Amino acid sequence: MSESLAQDGVSPVVDASEDAAYRKAAWRILPLLLLCYLLAYLDRVNVGFAKLQMSDDLHFSEAVYGLGAGIFFIAYFLVEIPSNLILHKVGARLWIARIMISWGVISSCMAFVTTPTSFYVMRFLLGLAEAGFYPGVILYLSYWFPTHRRGKMFAMFATAVPLSGLIGAPLSGWLMTAFNGAHGYAGWQWLFFIEGLPSIAVGILVIFCLSDRISHAGWLTQEQKTLLQSRIDAETKGHVAHSVREVFLQPRMWLLTGIYFCLIAGFYTVGFWLPTLVRQAGVTDVLQIGLLTAIPYGAAVATMVLVSRNADRLRERRWHLALTALVGGIGLIISATWSDNFTVSMIGLTLGAMGALSTLPLFWPLPTAFLGGTAAAAGIALINSCGNLAGFVSPYLMGFLKDMTQSTTIGMYVMASALFLGAALVFRIPAKLVNR
Numbered sequence: 001m002s003e004s005l006a007q008d009g010v011s012p013v014v015d016a017s018e019d020a021a022y023r024k025a026a027w028r029i030l031p032l033l034l035l036c037y038l039l040a041y042l043d044r045v046n047v048g049f050a051k052l053q054m055s056d057d058l059h060f061s062e063a064v065y066g067l068g069a070g071i072f073f074i075a076y077f078l079v080e081i082p083s084n085l086i087l088h089k090v091g092a093r094l095w096i097a098r099i100m101i102s103w104g105v106i107s108s109c110m111a112f113v114t115t116p117t118s119f120y121v122m123r124f125l126l127g128l129a130e131a132g133f134y135p136g137v138i139l140y141l142s143y144w145f146p147t148h149r150r151g152k153m154f155a156m157f158a159t160a161v162p163l164s165g166l167i168g169a170p171l172s173g174w175l176m177t178a179f180n181g182a183h184g185y186a187g188w189q190w191l192f193f194i195e196g197l198p199s200i201a202v203g204i205l206v207i208f209c210l211s212d213r214i215s216h217a218g219w220l221t222q223e224q225k226t227l228l229q230s231r232i233d234a235e236t237k238g239h240v241a242h243s244v245r246e247v248f249l250q251p252r253m254w255l256l257t258g259i260y261f262c263l264i265a266g267f268y269t270v271g272f273w274l275p276t277l278v279r280q281a282g283v284t285d286v287l288q289i290g291l292l293t294a295i296p297y298g299a300a301v302a303t304m305v306l307v308s309r310n311a312d313r314l315r316e317r318r319w320h321l322a323l324t325a326l327v328g329g330i331g332l333i334i335s336a337t338w339s340d341n342f343t344v345s346m347i348g349l350t351l352g353a354m355g356a357l358s359t360l361p362l363f364w365p366l367p368t369a370f371l372g373g374t375a376a377a378a379g380i381a382l383i384n385s386c387g388n389l390a391g392f393v394s395p396y397l398m399g400f401l402k403d404m405t406q407s408t409t410i411g412m413y414v415m416a417s418a419l420f421l422g423a424a425l426v427f428r429i430p431a432k433l434v435n436r
Contacts, residue, residue: 018231021224025144028219030156032202032209033137036100037160039199040133042168043107043126044072045271046195049172050110050188052275052286057186060116066399068119070392075127077392080385081378083132084139091212092140096133097203103129104199110192111185135384142368143213146231148315150368155308155361162304162357165274165297168195173290187286253379255428256367260387262422263363265394266328266356269415270296273398273408274349277335280408281345295346296353303354308361317369317434321362322423328355329419336412356419366434390418 047054051065060068087095106126113119137157145153175194176187211217214229274296278289303324311320331351338344367379398411 017224018227021220021228022145022149024220024224025214025217025228026153026156028217029141029144029210030153032206033140033157034160034163035202036096036206037134037137037157038164038167039202040100040103040130041161041164041271042195043103043199044130045164045268046107046168046172046191047110047123048271048273048275049169049176049286049290050191052279052289053176053180053186053188054113057188058114058116058119060119062399062402063396064116064119064399066396068116068123069395069399071120072123072127072130073388073391075124076131076388077385078131079128080131080135080388081381084135084381085378087132087136088139092136093206093210093212096136096140096210097206099130099133099136100199100203100206103133104196104201104203105129106196107199108193108196110196111189131385132381135380138364138368138380138384143232144228147365147369148312151308151312151317151361151365152305154364155304158357158361159301159304161271161360162297162300162353165271165353166294166301169275169293169297170287170290171195173287173293177287248378248382252429253367253382255425257383257386259422259425259429260363260383261390262418262425263325263356263359264387264390265415265418266325266332266352266422267360268391268394269332269398269412270349270353270356273395274353277339277345277349277408280339281342282340283342292346296350297357299350300353300357304358304361307358311362311365315435317362317365318426318429318431321359321366322426324355324358324362325419325423325426326355328352328357328359329416329423331355332412332416332419336409336416339407339409359419359422366429369434394418 047065047069051060054060055062055065083095083099103126106122106129110122110126113122138154141150141153141157172191172195175191178187179185179190179194180187182190211219214220214225214232217225220228274293275289278292283289283292307320307324311317328351331348331354334348335345335352336348338348364380367383394415397414398408401411401414402408
Protein backbone atom coordinates (compact mmCIF):
# COMPACT_ATOMS: atom_id res chain seq x y z
CA MET A 1 0.00 0.00 0.00
CA SER A 2 2.72 2.46 1.00
CA GLU A 3 4.73 1.49 -2.07
CA SER A 4 1.86 2.08 -4.50
CA LEU A 5 1.07 5.42 -2.88
CA ALA A 6 4.66 6.48 -3.11
CA GLN A 7 4.69 5.56 -6.82
CA ASP A 8 1.66 7.81 -7.33
CA GLY A 9 3.43 10.67 -5.59
CA VAL A 10 1.10 10.62 -2.57
CA SER A 11 2.35 9.76 0.88
CA PRO A 12 0.41 7.27 3.05
CA VAL A 13 0.09 9.97 5.75
CA VAL A 14 -1.56 12.43 3.39
CA ASP A 15 -3.87 9.73 2.03
CA ALA A 16 -5.01 8.73 5.52
CA SER A 17 -5.42 12.38 6.47
CA GLU A 18 -7.54 13.00 3.38
CA ASP A 19 -9.79 10.02 4.11
CA ALA A 20 -10.25 11.16 7.70
CA ALA A 21 -11.18 14.68 6.54
CA TYR A 22 -13.71 13.36 4.03
CA ARG A 23 -15.25 11.05 6.62
CA LYS A 24 -15.64 14.00 8.98
CA ALA A 25 -17.21 16.10 6.21
CA ALA A 26 -19.59 13.30 5.26
CA TRP A 27 -20.74 12.77 8.84
CA ARG A 28 -21.27 16.49 9.43
CA ILE A 29 -23.08 17.22 6.14
CA LEU A 30 -24.95 14.14 4.96
CA PRO A 31 -27.18 13.30 7.96
CA LEU A 32 -28.75 16.78 7.94
CA LEU A 33 -29.18 16.84 4.16
CA LEU A 34 -30.60 13.32 4.22
CA LEU A 35 -33.15 14.39 6.84
CA CYS A 36 -34.08 17.42 4.72
CA TYR A 37 -34.63 15.31 1.62
CA LEU A 38 -36.52 12.64 3.54
CA LEU A 39 -39.00 15.29 4.66
CA ALA A 40 -39.07 16.92 1.21
CA TYR A 41 -39.87 13.67 -0.54
CA LEU A 42 -42.45 12.75 2.08
CA ASP A 43 -44.22 16.09 1.61
CA ARG A 44 -44.00 15.70 -2.17
CA VAL A 45 -45.49 12.22 -2.52
CA ASN A 46 -47.68 11.80 0.58
CA VAL A 47 -50.46 12.81 -1.79
CA GLY A 48 -50.23 9.20 -3.00
CA PHE A 49 -51.44 8.03 0.41
CA ALA A 50 -53.89 10.88 0.87
CA LYS A 51 -55.47 9.79 -2.43
CA LEU A 52 -56.74 6.60 -0.79
CA GLN A 53 -59.27 8.71 1.17
CA MET A 54 -59.16 12.14 -0.46
CA SER A 55 -60.32 11.01 -3.92
CA ASP A 56 -63.51 9.51 -2.43
CA ASP A 57 -64.16 12.42 -0.05
CA LEU A 58 -63.70 15.11 -2.72
CA HIS A 59 -64.93 13.02 -5.68
CA PHE A 60 -61.66 13.31 -7.62
CA SER A 61 -61.23 11.15 -10.73
CA GLU A 62 -57.93 9.37 -11.43
CA ALA A 63 -57.15 12.04 -14.06
CA VAL A 64 -57.75 14.85 -11.54
CA TYR A 65 -55.40 13.16 -9.08
CA GLY A 66 -52.78 12.56 -11.77
CA LEU A 67 -52.90 16.19 -12.93
CA GLY A 68 -52.69 17.50 -9.36
CA ALA A 69 -49.79 15.21 -8.52
CA GLY A 70 -47.96 16.21 -11.68
CA ILE A 71 -48.64 19.97 -11.78
CA PHE A 72 -46.11 20.28 -8.95
CA PHE A 73 -43.41 19.75 -11.59
CA ILE A 74 -44.63 22.50 -13.91
CA ALA A 75 -43.88 25.02 -11.15
CA TYR A 76 -40.66 23.15 -10.43
CA PHE A 77 -39.64 23.56 -14.08
CA LEU A 78 -40.36 27.30 -14.18
CA VAL A 79 -38.17 28.42 -11.29
CA GLU A 80 -35.56 25.71 -10.74
CA ILE A 81 -32.72 27.26 -12.75
CA PRO A 82 -33.08 30.71 -11.09
CA SER A 83 -33.32 28.98 -7.72
CA ASN A 84 -30.07 27.08 -8.25
CA LEU A 85 -28.25 30.19 -9.45
CA ILE A 86 -29.43 32.01 -6.31
CA LEU A 87 -28.15 29.15 -4.15
CA HIS A 88 -24.77 29.33 -5.89
CA LYS A 89 -24.66 33.08 -5.13
CA VAL A 90 -26.07 33.38 -1.59
CA GLY A 91 -25.04 29.98 -0.23
CA ALA A 92 -26.79 26.70 0.52
CA ARG A 93 -27.44 27.40 4.21
CA LEU A 94 -29.89 30.27 3.83
CA TRP A 95 -31.45 29.11 0.57
CA ILE A 96 -32.11 25.52 1.66
CA ALA A 97 -33.58 26.84 4.93
CA ARG A 98 -35.88 29.16 2.95
CA ILE A 99 -36.99 26.30 0.72
CA MET A 100 -37.75 23.96 3.61
CA ILE A 101 -39.71 26.43 5.72
CA SER A 102 -41.87 27.58 2.79
CA TRP A 103 -42.65 24.09 1.56
CA GLY A 104 -43.45 22.92 5.10
CA VAL A 105 -46.04 25.68 5.48
CA ILE A 106 -47.63 24.96 2.09
CA SER A 107 -47.62 21.21 2.64
CA SER A 108 -49.53 21.60 5.90
CA CYS A 109 -52.02 23.90 4.15
CA MET A 110 -52.79 21.06 1.71
CA ALA A 111 -55.14 19.86 4.47
CA PHE A 112 -57.63 22.55 3.45
CA VAL A 113 -58.01 21.54 -0.21
CA THR A 114 -61.70 21.17 -1.16
CA THR A 115 -61.94 21.29 -4.98
CA PRO A 116 -59.86 20.20 -7.98
CA THR A 117 -58.86 23.84 -8.55
CA SER A 118 -57.62 24.35 -4.98
CA PHE A 119 -55.81 21.00 -5.27
CA TYR A 120 -54.03 22.15 -8.43
CA VAL A 121 -53.16 25.56 -6.94
CA MET A 122 -51.67 24.12 -3.74
CA ARG A 123 -49.64 21.52 -5.60
CA PHE A 124 -48.36 24.25 -7.94
CA LEU A 125 -47.35 26.42 -4.96
CA LEU A 126 -45.60 23.45 -3.35
CA GLY A 127 -43.57 23.03 -6.55
CA LEU A 128 -42.60 26.71 -6.51
CA ALA A 129 -41.52 26.44 -2.87
CA GLU A 130 -39.45 23.30 -3.28
CA ALA A 131 -37.83 24.08 -6.65
CA GLY A 132 -34.06 24.13 -6.35
CA PHE A 133 -33.69 21.86 -3.34
CA TYR A 134 -32.56 18.64 -5.02
CA PRO A 135 -30.28 20.18 -7.70
CA GLY A 136 -29.07 22.62 -5.05
CA VAL A 137 -27.87 19.77 -2.86
CA ILE A 138 -26.25 18.02 -5.86
CA LEU A 139 -24.39 21.26 -6.60
CA TYR A 140 -23.54 21.72 -2.92
CA LEU A 141 -22.02 18.23 -2.63
CA SER A 142 -19.87 18.95 -5.70
CA TYR A 143 -18.28 21.81 -3.69
CA TRP A 144 -17.10 19.29 -1.10
CA PHE A 145 -16.40 15.94 -2.76
CA PRO A 146 -14.34 15.13 -5.91
CA THR A 147 -15.84 13.07 -8.74
CA HIS A 148 -14.60 9.67 -7.61
CA ARG A 149 -16.27 10.11 -4.20
CA ARG A 150 -19.57 11.59 -5.40
CA GLY A 151 -21.36 8.39 -6.36
CA LYS A 152 -21.32 7.17 -2.78
CA MET A 153 -22.20 10.63 -1.44
CA PHE A 154 -25.11 11.04 -3.86
CA ALA A 155 -26.31 7.56 -2.98
CA MET A 156 -26.21 8.21 0.75
CA PHE A 157 -28.17 11.43 0.19
CA ALA A 158 -30.64 9.75 -2.16
CA THR A 159 -31.38 6.96 0.33
CA ALA A 160 -33.70 9.58 1.81
CA VAL A 161 -36.22 8.60 -0.89
CA PRO A 162 -36.61 4.92 0.02
CA LEU A 163 -36.15 5.74 3.71
CA SER A 164 -38.97 8.24 3.34
CA GLY A 165 -41.12 5.44 1.98
CA LEU A 166 -39.88 2.96 4.57
CA ILE A 167 -40.73 5.31 7.43
CA GLY A 168 -43.39 7.46 5.84
CA ALA A 169 -45.57 4.73 4.35
CA PRO A 170 -46.45 3.06 7.69
CA LEU A 171 -46.60 6.49 9.36
CA SER A 172 -48.98 7.82 6.71
CA GLY A 173 -51.17 4.75 6.98
CA TRP A 174 -51.28 5.07 10.77
CA LEU A 175 -52.03 8.82 10.73
CA MET A 176 -54.89 8.37 8.27
CA THR A 177 -56.34 5.55 10.39
CA ALA A 178 -55.76 6.94 13.89
CA PHE A 179 -56.77 10.56 13.24
CA ASN A 180 -59.62 9.96 10.81
CA GLY A 181 -62.57 12.03 12.06
CA ALA A 182 -60.65 13.72 14.90
CA HIS A 183 -62.06 17.21 15.54
CA GLY A 184 -64.15 16.86 12.39
CA TYR A 185 -61.23 16.44 9.99
CA ALA A 186 -60.52 13.45 7.75
CA GLY A 187 -57.43 11.28 8.08
CA TRP A 188 -55.91 12.64 4.85
CA GLN A 189 -56.23 16.20 6.19
CA TRP A 190 -54.35 15.30 9.38
CA LEU A 191 -51.75 13.55 7.21
CA PHE A 192 -50.94 16.73 5.29
CA PHE A 193 -51.03 19.00 8.34
CA ILE A 194 -48.85 16.86 10.62
CA GLU A 195 -46.26 15.82 8.02
CA GLY A 196 -45.60 19.43 6.97
CA LEU A 197 -44.56 20.59 10.45
CA PRO A 198 -41.16 18.79 10.73
CA SER A 199 -39.98 20.48 7.52
CA ILE A 200 -40.44 23.89 9.14
CA ALA A 201 -38.48 22.83 12.23
CA VAL A 202 -35.60 21.30 10.26
CA GLY A 203 -35.48 24.36 7.99
CA ILE A 204 -34.72 26.48 11.06
CA LEU A 205 -32.08 23.92 12.13
CA VAL A 206 -30.32 24.23 8.74
CA ILE A 207 -29.62 27.93 9.40
CA PHE A 208 -27.51 27.05 12.43
CA CYS A 209 -25.93 23.75 11.38
CA LEU A 210 -24.99 23.86 7.66
CA SER A 211 -21.68 25.28 6.37
CA ASP A 212 -21.79 26.83 2.90
CA ARG A 213 -18.30 25.84 1.77
CA ILE A 214 -15.16 24.05 2.92
CA SER A 215 -13.59 27.36 3.99
CA HIS A 216 -16.61 28.11 6.24
CA ALA A 217 -16.49 24.81 8.16
CA GLY A 218 -15.44 25.61 11.72
CA TRP A 219 -15.32 21.89 12.52
CA LEU A 220 -12.42 21.29 10.08
CA THR A 221 -8.80 22.15 10.91
CA GLN A 222 -7.01 24.58 8.61
CA GLU A 223 -4.89 21.70 7.30
CA GLN A 224 -8.02 19.70 6.45
CA LYS A 225 -9.63 22.70 4.73
CA THR A 226 -6.54 23.23 2.59
CA LEU A 227 -6.33 19.54 1.71
CA LEU A 228 -9.97 19.15 0.72
CA GLN A 229 -10.10 22.42 -1.22
CA SER A 230 -6.94 21.49 -3.14
CA ARG A 231 -8.63 18.29 -4.35
CA ILE A 232 -11.65 20.24 -5.63
CA ASP A 233 -9.46 22.93 -7.20
CA ALA A 234 -7.28 20.35 -8.97
CA GLU A 235 -10.34 18.67 -10.45
CA THR A 236 -11.95 21.97 -11.45
CA LYS A 237 -8.91 22.78 -13.59
CA GLY A 238 -9.95 19.86 -15.81
CA HIS A 239 -13.38 21.36 -16.49
CA VAL A 240 -13.99 23.21 -19.72
CA ALA A 241 -15.23 26.71 -18.88
CA HIS A 242 -18.84 27.22 -19.94
CA SER A 243 -21.10 30.20 -19.61
CA VAL A 244 -24.74 29.68 -18.67
CA ARG A 245 -25.68 30.33 -22.31
CA GLU A 246 -23.19 27.72 -23.55
CA VAL A 247 -24.68 25.14 -21.19
CA PHE A 248 -28.05 25.51 -22.94
CA LEU A 249 -26.43 25.07 -26.36
CA GLN A 250 -24.55 21.86 -25.58
CA PRO A 251 -26.11 18.78 -27.27
CA ARG A 252 -24.65 16.63 -24.51
CA MET A 253 -26.67 18.52 -21.88
CA TRP A 254 -29.90 17.86 -23.76
CA LEU A 255 -28.98 14.19 -24.12
CA LEU A 256 -28.49 13.99 -20.36
CA THR A 257 -31.82 15.78 -19.90
CA GLY A 258 -33.53 13.19 -22.11
CA ILE A 259 -31.98 10.34 -20.14
CA TYR A 260 -33.06 11.92 -16.87
CA PHE A 261 -36.62 12.44 -18.18
CA CYS A 262 -36.88 8.70 -18.88
CA LEU A 263 -35.50 7.77 -15.48
CA ILE A 264 -37.81 10.20 -13.65
CA ALA A 265 -40.85 8.71 -15.43
CA GLY A 266 -40.12 5.37 -13.75
CA PHE A 267 -39.04 6.99 -10.49
CA TYR A 268 -42.33 8.81 -9.93
CA THR A 269 -44.42 5.91 -11.12
CA VAL A 270 -43.19 4.22 -7.95
CA GLY A 271 -43.46 7.38 -5.82
CA PHE A 272 -47.01 8.41 -6.72
CA TRP A 273 -48.68 5.09 -7.53
CA LEU A 274 -47.16 2.49 -5.20
CA PRO A 275 -49.96 2.68 -2.56
CA THR A 276 -52.60 2.40 -5.31
CA LEU A 277 -50.79 -0.55 -6.89
CA VAL A 278 -50.59 -2.33 -3.53
CA ARG A 279 -54.33 -1.80 -3.04
CA GLN A 280 -54.93 -3.04 -6.58
CA ALA A 281 -53.11 -6.25 -5.62
CA GLY A 282 -55.88 -6.98 -3.12
CA VAL A 283 -55.09 -5.08 0.11
CA THR A 284 -57.86 -2.78 1.37
CA ASP A 285 -56.84 -1.67 4.88
CA VAL A 286 -54.96 1.66 4.76
CA LEU A 287 -52.57 0.73 7.59
CA GLN A 288 -51.70 -2.59 5.91
CA ILE A 289 -51.10 -0.78 2.63
CA GLY A 290 -48.66 1.48 4.46
CA LEU A 291 -46.78 -1.44 5.98
CA LEU A 292 -46.59 -3.37 2.70
CA THR A 293 -45.51 -0.27 0.77
CA ALA A 294 -42.48 -0.06 3.06
CA ILE A 295 -41.13 -3.39 1.72
CA PRO A 296 -40.11 -2.15 -1.78
CA TYR A 297 -38.65 1.00 -0.25
CA GLY A 298 -36.61 -0.98 2.24
CA ALA A 299 -35.13 -3.12 -0.53
CA ALA A 300 -34.33 0.04 -2.52
CA VAL A 301 -32.24 1.45 0.36
CA ALA A 302 -29.80 -1.46 0.18
CA THR A 303 -29.69 -1.49 -3.62
CA MET A 304 -29.03 2.23 -3.87
CA VAL A 305 -26.04 2.16 -1.52
CA LEU A 306 -24.46 -1.09 -2.74
CA VAL A 307 -24.69 -0.36 -6.47
CA SER A 308 -23.43 3.23 -6.13
CA ARG A 309 -20.57 2.12 -3.93
CA ASN A 310 -19.58 -0.48 -6.52
CA ALA A 311 -19.75 2.14 -9.30
CA ASP A 312 -17.37 4.36 -7.30
CA ARG A 313 -15.04 1.44 -6.58
CA LEU A 314 -14.81 0.40 -10.24
CA ARG A 315 -15.09 3.99 -11.52
CA GLU A 316 -17.67 2.77 -14.03
CA ARG A 317 -20.92 4.72 -14.46
CA ARG A 318 -22.77 3.73 -17.62
CA TRP A 319 -23.33 -0.02 -17.17
CA HIS A 320 -24.31 0.40 -13.53
CA LEU A 321 -26.94 2.99 -14.46
CA ALA A 322 -28.26 1.12 -17.50
CA LEU A 323 -28.63 -2.24 -15.75
CA THR A 324 -30.33 -0.64 -12.75
CA ALA A 325 -32.88 1.08 -15.03
CA LEU A 326 -33.41 -2.25 -16.80
CA VAL A 327 -34.21 -3.99 -13.50
CA GLY A 328 -36.67 -1.22 -12.64
CA GLY A 329 -38.50 -1.58 -15.96
CA ILE A 330 -38.70 -5.36 -15.68
CA GLY A 331 -40.12 -5.00 -12.17
CA LEU A 332 -42.87 -2.64 -13.37
CA ILE A 333 -43.80 -5.07 -16.15
CA ILE A 334 -43.99 -8.00 -13.72
CA SER A 335 -46.19 -6.06 -11.30
CA ALA A 336 -48.55 -5.01 -14.12
CA THR A 337 -48.75 -8.40 -15.83
CA TRP A 338 -49.48 -10.31 -12.63
CA SER A 339 -51.42 -7.59 -10.79
CA ASP A 340 -54.05 -10.15 -9.71
CA ASN A 341 -51.42 -12.29 -7.95
CA PHE A 342 -50.43 -10.55 -4.72
CA THR A 343 -47.09 -12.34 -4.18
CA VAL A 344 -45.81 -11.96 -7.76
CA SER A 345 -47.06 -8.38 -7.94
CA MET A 346 -45.20 -7.47 -4.74
CA ILE A 347 -42.02 -9.06 -6.12
CA GLY A 348 -42.42 -6.96 -9.25
CA LEU A 349 -43.08 -3.77 -7.27
CA THR A 350 -40.02 -4.45 -5.13
CA LEU A 351 -37.80 -4.94 -8.19
CA GLY A 352 -39.34 -1.83 -9.74
CA ALA A 353 -38.55 0.26 -6.68
CA MET A 354 -35.04 -1.19 -6.34
CA GLY A 355 -34.23 -0.30 -9.94
CA ALA A 356 -36.16 2.92 -10.55
CA LEU A 357 -35.22 4.61 -7.27
CA SER A 358 -31.55 3.63 -7.55
CA THR A 359 -31.07 5.31 -10.94
CA LEU A 360 -30.88 8.86 -9.58
CA PRO A 361 -27.68 8.64 -7.49
CA LEU A 362 -26.08 6.71 -10.36
CA PHE A 363 -27.06 9.41 -12.85
CA TRP A 364 -25.76 12.57 -11.13
CA PRO A 365 -22.03 11.72 -11.24
CA LEU A 366 -22.36 11.99 -15.05
CA PRO A 367 -22.97 15.76 -15.47
CA THR A 368 -20.97 16.74 -12.37
CA ALA A 369 -17.93 14.98 -13.86
CA PHE A 370 -17.42 17.76 -16.43
CA LEU A 371 -19.29 20.83 -15.13
CA GLY A 372 -18.11 23.30 -12.51
CA GLY A 373 -18.95 26.71 -11.04
CA THR A 374 -21.87 28.68 -12.42
CA ALA A 375 -22.10 26.26 -15.37
CA ALA A 376 -22.66 23.43 -12.91
CA ALA A 377 -25.39 25.41 -11.12
CA ALA A 378 -27.17 26.09 -14.41
CA GLY A 379 -26.51 22.67 -15.96
CA ILE A 380 -27.69 20.64 -12.97
CA ALA A 381 -30.80 22.80 -12.68
CA LEU A 382 -31.48 22.53 -16.43
CA ILE A 383 -31.30 18.74 -16.36
CA ASN A 384 -33.32 18.44 -13.18
CA SER A 385 -36.04 20.94 -14.12
CA CYS A 386 -36.60 19.67 -17.67
CA GLY A 387 -36.16 16.03 -16.69
CA ASN A 388 -38.63 16.46 -13.86
CA LEU A 389 -41.32 17.35 -16.37
CA ALA A 390 -41.66 13.57 -16.47
CA GLY A 391 -42.95 14.00 -12.93
CA PHE A 392 -45.88 15.81 -14.54
CA VAL A 393 -46.28 13.50 -17.55
CA SER A 394 -45.94 10.22 -15.65
CA PRO A 395 -48.71 10.56 -13.00
CA TYR A 396 -51.07 12.40 -15.37
CA LEU A 397 -50.65 9.78 -18.09
CA MET A 398 -51.07 6.97 -15.57
CA GLY A 399 -54.28 8.55 -14.26
CA PHE A 400 -55.62 9.24 -17.76
CA LEU A 401 -54.93 5.68 -18.95
CA LYS A 402 -56.44 4.21 -15.81
CA ASP A 403 -59.64 6.22 -16.34
CA MET A 404 -59.72 5.11 -19.99
CA THR A 405 -58.98 1.41 -19.45
CA GLN A 406 -59.94 0.87 -15.78
CA SER A 407 -56.48 -0.64 -15.34
CA THR A 408 -52.93 0.53 -14.61
CA THR A 409 -51.41 -2.15 -16.88
CA ILE A 410 -50.90 -0.08 -20.04
CA GLY A 411 -49.53 2.85 -18.05
CA MET A 412 -47.02 0.59 -16.29
CA TYR A 413 -45.85 -0.80 -19.64
CA VAL A 414 -45.32 2.75 -20.94
CA MET A 415 -43.28 3.75 -17.88
CA ALA A 416 -41.20 0.57 -18.10
CA SER A 417 -40.46 1.42 -21.74
CA ALA A 418 -39.25 4.85 -20.65
CA LEU A 419 -36.75 3.21 -18.28
CA PHE A 420 -35.54 0.93 -21.09
CA LEU A 421 -35.07 3.93 -23.42
CA GLY A 422 -33.13 5.80 -20.74
CA ALA A 423 -30.86 2.78 -20.26
CA ALA A 424 -30.11 2.66 -23.99
CA LEU A 425 -29.39 6.40 -24.25
CA VAL A 426 -26.81 6.22 -21.45
CA PHE A 427 -24.36 4.66 -23.90
CA ARG A 428 -24.43 7.80 -26.05
CA ILE A 429 -22.32 9.43 -23.31
CA PRO A 430 -18.57 8.77 -23.86
CA ALA A 431 -17.16 6.46 -21.19
CA LYS A 432 -13.94 8.46 -20.91
CA LEU A 433 -15.94 11.54 -19.97
CA VAL A 434 -17.72 10.04 -16.95
CA ASN A 435 -15.64 7.05 -15.82
CA ARG A 436 -12.97 9.19 -14.14
